[in-house]
Every structure is written in C-alpha cells, then in structure tokens.
Amino acid sequence: MTTAPGSLPGSPPPPAADHHGQRVLILGASLLQVPMIRRARDLGMRPVVVDMDPAAPGVCLAEEFHAVSTNDIDTVLDVARAHDIHGVATVGTDMPVRTIAAVAQALGLPGVSPTTALTCTDKAVMAQAFADASLPHPxxxxxxxxxxxxxxxxxxxxxxxxxxxxxxxxxxxxxxxxxxxxxxxxxxxxxxxxxxxxxxxxxxxxLLTGPEISCEVLCIAGTAHVVALTDKATTGAPHFIETGHTQPAVLDAPTTAAVTSLVQDTVEATGITDGPAHIEMILTSTGPRLVELGARMAGDFVASHLVPLTTGVDFIGLVLRQACGEPIDPPMPRPQGGAVRFLDAPQGTLVSFRGLTQAHGLPGVREVLPLARAGQRIGGLHSSTDRVGVVIAQGKDHDDAARICEAARNLITVEVQP
Structure with a gap:
C-alpha cells in the first residue's frame, strides 16, 4: 500500500495562506519535489514546474509544466521570463542549484549567488572554501x-x-x-x-571515521537556524550509500553546540545568507568535521517528509515564501521521532514487492513507497538511485521511530529474478 506522494497520513495539513496567485518556478517533478509542488498550491501559489521527464509524478500537480532539463539554464530562464515568476526553488537535489542562482540573478529574485551556487555544487571549490575559512574538513x-x-x-x-x-x-x-x-x-x-x-x-x-550526521538548516539574514539534526546510516565502504535517516540525532550538549557553531561558520564561508542548507558532518574523535553541503533542502525524503513529521515546522512552506521575497520568522522546532529506511535488492529483474500492505499497517508507519517497478533491471547497490523502496515512520523519539521503521522494512520482501 502507498499513500499519495507527498501526503503524510495522520498529520493535519498545514493551514493554507493566500499568496495572491504568485507564480513560483519549481525545478524538478520527482517524488522529492511533489511535496513542494503540493505545498505551493496549498499556499495559493501557482507552481510552474520544469523537469526533463514528462512522466514524472509531479507533472500532473503543476499549473504549468515544461519538459526542460533543470540544468538547461538558458531554457529555464526563458520559462521563468515567460511566466513572470515571483520566486524559484527546489528540494532534494543539487542539480538545479546553479540554475536557481542564474534565474534569481537575472530576474532580481531571492536566491544564492552564482558564486555560492558553484561553491556548493563543485566539490573541489567547496573543499577549498572550507580550507580558506580554516573549517575542520578532510x-x-x-x-x-x-x-x-x-x-x-x-x-x-x-x-x-x-x-x-x-x-x-x-x-x-x-x-x-x-x-x-x-x-x-x-x-x-x-x-x-x-x-x-x-x-x-x-x-x-x-577518510574520516565516526558517526555521520546531517544538519537541516534555514538561513535568514545571515543567521543559520538549525531545523533538525539527522543521524545517517550508510552501507559503509566502499561506496557509503545512505540506507536510512533518523531524527532527532542523538547528541550530547557539547557536541550539539559544536555542530551548531560549525553550521554558522559554514554558511558564512560559502555565502549562504538566506534560504535552505543541508550540511553533512562526521563526528570524529577530535570533534565534528565537514563532509560537504548543499545550498538546498535535503533529499532522501528528509526535508520533504521527515522534517515535517519530527519538528512540526512547515520547512517547505518557509522556503517557498522566502523564495518569493516574503519575510519569514525563524522556525521553532518541536522535536519528535522520525525515521526513513530504504529497501535494496540483489542484482536481477524486479518481479514484485511482497508485504507492502502489512508494513503500511504498522502503527506509526506514514509512507511505504516503491521506487522501482516490476520488470526493471536491478544492478546492485552502487549509488542512491539503486535503492528500490522507502519506508517512513514516526515515533515518540529517535529509538521508537527507528524501531517502527525497521520493523516495517523487515516485513517487505523484494522479489528479484536472477
């Protein structure tokens, strides 16, 4: 069983607001962008959506859709001008960040600068920016x-x-x-x-060793507000593919203070003054050290699905409103527990999923989403795109949410024909 993409059953929808038909350009129409498209409509905005895939799940939710690559800056800028947009945003992917910067600069809209966009999407430039600012980094x-x-x-x-x-x-x-x-x-x-x-x-x-976390951040006038801290699980060596996320991260007070301070230093070093940031760190024996960051909201269903469950913060709504030039107040998180766990499969041809209904029926499970379809060739786990499904759960705290999510994942069998 699945819920409608982007919906969170059991949670009342955030209140709608009248934004006078503002046209917001949303880059991407995948499952990760669906909640942003939905929230834009809830707020009274008119989502203009671009994605190279005309069959992407968010296409049917757009007021206007254009089959354009989010990396095609010139064509996306033509779309933005044609619709006289009021803001531009995305969630969950680095690919469009340079496009957002170019559109924002050309049309005088809120957004990161092209220099910041390059810093946050080219890992060599990013590492040099960390080094120039004397930030702890490999x-x-x-x-x-x-x-x-x-x-x-x-x-x-x-x-x-x-x-x-x-x-x-x-x-x-x-x-x-x-x-x-x-x-x-x-x-x-x-x-x-x-x-x-x-x-x-x-x-x-x-190679840095230690627990890995990510920081989900909203910057307002140069101040970084930490919306949530996320414990990350990966496959480990050799490819370090993320297998799950749990909020809130379990940190002691000194570590939390060190992480929060490093978040502020990082956004200052990379030039992010307004808008979202997603910052990844390793908690080494000598303290938190940076891995990398994105000048955008997290992917992997963290910003789009997990953060609203665990904080009560309308993260996507705040980002949309800020992108359209509206003053916003700092977020006020109210931490609960939430978890995301991914499904993988051995190499072969995907036949079916078994146990989806049972998994979705567990108390606390919010979503069960297949990310692959029957007949699709599965090549093993080499990157995040090789994961075949996701389970999202809510609990009273970190451990409760993890337990529920893992119990649901364990009820699902992915049938693959070798």
Missing part, C-alpha cells in the same frame, strides 16, 4: 590522472576516498584501502566524472 587534493593520484595518496595516506567533483547520491564515490586498488578506483570515479566534467578531475579526500 585533507584533499584534486587530480586528473594516475600520476597525480599517486602523489595525492602519498600526502593524504590510505585509506582515502575518491569522489567526482559534480555529482550526488554517492555516484562515483569509492574508498581506496591499498595502492593496488588505485587504478580500478580511479576508473570507477572517472566514469561518473566524464559524464559531468570535461576535465575528468577527481577529488581525493582523507
């Missing part, structure tokens, strides 16, 4: 080939991490633990890098 080098990679590893040490400069969802990320793995790892990362970067450059980073 040692790094940018390399173009095997000789440079060997030099970088000699300085950084093993194990280390290789990443594409311009990608997300763990695509192309791999841990290298020994020198003989370097050629294969470089080829693995560069297969993604070549898709997005003609230079073929790769980021090499020191």
């Amino acid at each position: 040692a790094f080098r940018t390399v173009s080939g095997m000789a440079e990679l060997e030099e970088a590893v000699a300085q950084i040490g093993l194990p280390c991490i290789l990443k594409p400069l311009d990608s997300s969802g763990s695509r192309g990320v791999i841990q290298v633990s020994s020198a003989d793995q370097l050629p294969t790892a470089l080829d693995y990362t560069r297969r993604v890098t070549r898709d997005v970067s003609p230079s073929g450059q790769v980021l090499v980073e020191e």
Whole structure:
C-alpha cells in the first residue's frame, strides 16, 4: 500500500495562506519535489514546474509544466521570463542549484549567488572554501590522472576516498584501502566524472571515521537556524550509500553546540545568507568535521517528509515564501521521532514487492513507497538511485521511530529474478 506522494497520513495539513496567485518556478517533478509542488498550491501559489521527464509524478500537480532539463539554464530562464515568476526553488537535489542562482540573478529574485551556487555544487571549490575559512574538513587534493593520484595518496595516506567533483547520491564515490586498488578506483570515479566534467578531475579526500550526521538548516539574514539534526546510516565502504535517516540525532550538549557553531561558520564561508542548507558532518574523535553541503533542502525524503513529521515546522512552506521575497520568522522546532529506511535488492529483474500492505499497517508507519517497478533491471547497490523502496515512520523519539521503521522494512520482501 502507498499513500499519495507527498501526503503524510495522520498529520493535519498545514493551514493554507493566500499568496495572491504568485507564480513560483519549481525545478524538478520527482517524488522529492511533489511535496513542494503540493505545498505551493496549498499556499495559493501557482507552481510552474520544469523537469526533463514528462512522466514524472509531479507533472500532473503543476499549473504549468515544461519538459526542460533543470540544468538547461538558458531554457529555464526563458520559462521563468515567460511566466513572470515571483520566486524559484527546489528540494532534494543539487542539480538545479546553479540554475536557481542564474534565474534569481537575472530576474532580481531571492536566491544564492552564482558564486555560492558553484561553491556548493563543485566539490573541489567547496573543499577549498572550507580550507580558506580554516573549517575542520578532510585533507584533499584534486587530480586528473594516475600520476597525480599517486602523489595525492602519498600526502593524504590510505585509506582515502575518491569522489567526482559534480555529482550526488554517492555516484562515483569509492574508498581506496591499498595502492593496488588505485587504478580500478580511479576508473570507477572517472566514469561518473566524464559524464559531468570535461576535465575528468577527481577529488581525493582523507577518510574520516565516526558517526555521520546531517544538519537541516534555514538561513535568514545571515543567521543559520538549525531545523533538525539527522543521524545517517550508510552501507559503509566502499561506496557509503545512505540506507536510512533518523531524527532527532542523538547528541550530547557539547557536541550539539559544536555542530551548531560549525553550521554558522559554514554558511558564512560559502555565502549562504538566506534560504535552505543541508550540511553533512562526521563526528570524529577530535570533534565534528565537514563532509560537504548543499545550498538546498535535503533529499532522501528528509526535508520533504521527515522534517515535517519530527519538528512540526512547515520547512517547505518557509522556503517557498522566502523564495518569493516574503519575510519569514525563524522556525521553532518541536522535536519528535522520525525515521526513513530504504529497501535494496540483489542484482536481477524486479518481479514484485511482497508485504507492502502489512508494513503500511504498522502503527506509526506514514509512507511505504516503491521506487522501482516490476520488470526493471536491478544492478546492485552502487549509488542512491539503486535503492528500490522507502519506508517512513514516526515515533515518540529517535529509538521508537527507528524501531517502527525497521520493523516495517523487515516485513517487505523484494522479489528479484536472477
């Protein structure tokens, strides 16, 4: 069983407001953007939506839809001008952030600057910004080939991490633990890098160890307001694909203070003064250290689904209103427990899901969403796009929500034909 994408059963809808038919350009129409499109309509806005996929689930909710890539800055700008939009926004993906910046600058709308957008979407520029601001961050080098990679590893040490400069969802990320793995790892990362970067450059980073968290943030006039802190679970080495999220993160008071301070320093270093930010950190033995950030709301159903459940904050509504130039008050979270857990499957052809109805029937389960369809080829878990389903649950606290979500996930069987 599934609920309507973006709905949260059992939670009353936030009150609607009259925004006088403001036209807001929303970049993306996937499941992650559906709640933003719905919320725009709830607020009395008129969502103009662009996505390269005319069959995306948010298309039917748009007042106006254009089958345009969110990365096609010139065409998206033409759409924005044609509709005389009042604001531009997205949720859950880095891909459109440079487009948002370009549209905002060209039309005089609220939004990050093109410089900030580049800093937050090019991992080498981002790492350098962290270093320039003396923020705690892994040692790094940018390399173009095997000789440079060997030099970088000699300085950084093993194990280390290789990443594409311009990608997300763990695509192309791999841990290298020994020198003989370097050629294969470089080829693995560069297969993604070549898709997005003609230079073929790769980021090499020191491996950080410790629990991973993310910080869901709303910046207002230069002040970073932490809406939620999220415990993250991953597959670990070699690809570190996220398998679940739980809120609120379980942190002691000194760690919370250190994280909050680092959040403020990070948005200042990257130039985010207004709008959302999603900041990832590792809690090392020497304190929190940055992994990376996005100048946008989190993906993985965290900002769109989990944050409203666990905080009571209309995060998406605040971002939309801010994008349209409306003054907003700082969010006032009221923490509860919430969890997201993903389904994966072995390699083969997806036949069916069993147990969806039983999983959805557990008290506290809010959504059960397949992310793949029967007949689809499953190639194993190499990036976030390889996950085949998601369960979202609410509980009285962190542990309760995790228990409910994992119990629901364990009721589901993904049938795959080898």
